[in-house]
Amino acid sequence: MVSTRTRHLGSKPRREVIRAVKAETSGASERNKQLAQRMRDALANNQAAYRSLKQDTLLFRQGELPASALQQRFALALDAEAPSMFLELAELLPSPEQRAELLQAAQQAGWTAAAGSAGADTQEESPLKAAGPGWAPLDRSRVQQAAMGISAEDLVSNSSEVVDEASWQSSRGEKDSELPAGVQEGEPRPLKRSRREHKAEAGEAGGAKGKGILYWLRQDFRLHDNPALSAAAQAAKKQARKLTFVYIASLDEDGDDLETGVSWRPGGACLVWIEEALRSMDRDLQQRYGRGAAILFRRGAYCEELQAVASATDSGAVYYNRRYEPAMVATDARVTGQLQEAGYEVRSYSGLLLREPSEIRLEIGSGRWVGHFGTLSPFLRVFDKLPALPKPLPTPQSLPVADKAPNVPDTLAGVAQLRLVQLPKRPNGEVIDWSAPLREAWDISESGALNIMEQFLSEGLQEYEAGRHLADARAVTRLSAYVHHGQLSARLLHAETAKRGGKKLSKTFSRRIIWRDLAYWQLHHWPQMPVKPIRQPYEGQEWREDAGMLRAWQRGRTGYPLVDAGMRQLWLTGWMQQSIRMVCAAFLTEYLNMHWIHGERWFHDTLVDGDLAINSMMWQNAGKSGLDQWNFTLLPTSTSQDPDGSYIARWVPELANLPKKYLHMPWTATEDTLKAAGVSFGSSEGQYPHRITTEVMQDLRRKNAECIAEARSRAPDSIDEGGYDVITVPDGSTTRLDGSKMRIFTKSDYRKLLPRSSLAPQH
């Protein structure tokens, strides 16, 4: 396996780290040695390494792993050239001196983010965020600087989770075509909620312990249409109880999936969003309902923190809105169970999606066939037939809260103390605030979300159909992050769209918000979707591993202006319009033949709307291993998304003065034209990069298709006589075909590429 990062790492600093660690761990017990061996083995495979490191980190935190053993991991992580793991663990070092020593060695190894923290002795000075040049104010020169200054030092990036998952493997239904001009559109296991939890929802939970009610704030930063809040308010009023708001930062429980070993906690950009959303909601709550509605900010394990606040406020009940990521489903069930065992009443509600994923059972195998299994059309068909959605709930007029802010020991002074967003420092102490441009680019508040929705529905809906493919996003809502973080209710958006003649004005827009539910349906039935191809044979597909290429793609330095514009916009603002996401994704997977999981990870960390279900669904489809293989061509040189080149000119300022007709393909301009526009190619400051590949796009595409054909030909049992991929239908996903083998949409190119001998015999 070729590592995808830090090839520049010299051996000298590594030796120094190992020496430092050896000195520290010379008395390591036999158990420590075994653990070290396990780590070494694990690091041979980065996916396993991540799982192992994560578990060891948790063990250390629980006091079950000595600091010396953890230090050994540092050396190994450094050895394995996995800086983000190294830095994450470095944070846990028991003393500032130890931290400084190891981080200094990392600095010598060229990891500037670590360098920023070398010698640092406070928790705030986290090394997790990079000294990268990105996230600068959005003026032209800074954009250019951001893109031009990409260097080896940026390896740690603005990402807290940029891990090499090199070992992970990984069209769309012909009948579902409703793509933007020149492009597409487009969620896995029944929600295994505990019996206790079902009881809780039905209001059969155990007797109340205290008089008050806790509202456990999660991914639902809003007052309007908030089912858990409305229910808590109603119960509190009826029973003359007091309501207390609590938010708990527990990133380890928030998306770490120990089953798969993959951490999907919110990425850097989402954490910035969450921080601002909390600030804004705390303000809204206090302004509207009084000081007693202030949110109590806590850090720690969910269950312990909830119990501590409940006991200090004499609360006997906890109300919350559910989450749907596999790790979070498990967390919900565990926390609910533990609280109920301790005698609390727990009630959970559906506030994130339009419908619960387990509600939708595809009616395939009966009557008329509509679309391919697991794609949007059959999903919509069932969705529309189900009972009408509940009406969106109004913002509560009043809330029964205490007269003053609850005084609970160990509560943090404010959002900042949650330490969700950690900024690195340069050796001279200067803070590198990569989050500022993100905060500036968005009005991260509930009112901001409602205003955008209102404006779009009154002025923009009629433009959506014709303009939704445009890169400059003039015709789309830009509401995805608000919906993802629960600042805007999906149900409200759906209902308001219908009320304003949505289906008539734009059939596509009316389907978009349901597409989101499809992503969660897929994640529910394929909980491994973020890391494993849904089409099992594709797991054996050969992908290119090239750290330099990946880095160029991440930082918008591919030499293909449309791709670079999109990736730079993403880096700076945390967002891109859908067609551009598709162009960038297709470029990585189809043309560079690089694993979709690299793209998925990068998007997860850099998107303000980074959503496990949607992101993994879309990346699986881009990588062709998802249910809805993309069945269209997305050339990086296409002009349809940016016909006048203004999007490229904005995000790729090195090219801004080129005549329009060359903006998508600057290499076709003559020397004189380039000179007149002040454009030169190269890697120096102010220059635009040479193309990272000059092979004919069609040839690259064919090579990728051949890799897929090769992997499929090795798994004949998963292909039917017509050359279609076949999957086993998950339990609970259909009304009558669960457990059977089902043909899924497969691109005709792929069907043709298979040798006849690898097709299942005709019956």
Ligand SMILES: Cc1cc2nc3c(=O)[nH]c(=O)nc-3n(C[C@H](O)[C@H](O)[C@H](O)COP(=O)(O)OP(=O)(O)OC[C@H]3O[C@@H](n4cnc5c(N)ncnc54)[C@H](O)[C@@H]3O)c2cc1C
């Ligand atoms: C490779 C790739 C990765 C993506 N990752 C994410 C992600 O992590 N989070 C995310 O929210 N979207 C993701 N999308 C989907 C889509 O690009 C964004 O939802 C959309 O661009 C957001 O812009 P908007 O709010 O203006 O969308 P609009 O066009 O205004 O659509 C309205 C809403 O519909 C929903 N929606 C739109 N497109 C999709 C879709 N393809 N699947 C599911 N729901 C959709 C969103 O909630 C969106 O806000 C991804 C797309 C691609 C190609």
